[in-house]
Amino acid sequence: MNPETLALIATLALIAAPDAMAQRDAHQHHAAPTATALIAGQGVVKKIDPEKLRLTLAHDPIEKLGWPAMTMPFAVTDKALLQGLRVNDVVRFELRDEQTIVAVKVVTGK
Numbered sequence: 001m002n003p004e005t006l007a008l009i010a011t012l013a014l015i016a017a018p019d020a021m022a023q024r025d026a027h028q029h030h031a032a033p034t035a036t037a038l039i040a041g042q043g044v045v046k047k048i049d050p051e052k053l054r055l056t057l058a059h060d061p062i063e064k065l066g067w068p069a070m071t072m073p074f075a076v077t078d079k080a081l082l083q084g085l086r087v088n089d090v091v092r093f094e095l096r097d098e099q100t101i102v103a104v105k106v107v108t109g110k
């Protein structure tokens with residue numbers, strides 16, 4: 001190997017090293033959203049309150065949260081999520097931060 005090649009390899013190593021660190025950083029950043037990942041659940045609509053942006057559900061157990069089945073009010077991020085819902089509809093929903101519904105879908109209705 002001639003000195004020029006060695007110099008090139010040394011330069012490449014210097015360029016590559018910070019890059020590898022940046023990749024590790026990126027992975028740490030990827031880990032953060034896991035804490036706020038959405039949690040899916042299923043339940044029956046008990047009460048709809050568009051004024052207060054609230055939806056009361058009798059939800060099935062939510063294993064990820066260690067919750068038993070219960071009836072409780074949830075906040076909804078948008079009034080539009082409540083449109084078309086009726087009491088006794090069976091819905092699937094997605095929760096953010098354990099109390100805020102960000103998505104609702106009717107599975108069956110009566």
Ligand SMILES: [Cu+2]
Nearest residue numbers: 059067070072
């Ligand atoms: Cu609950």
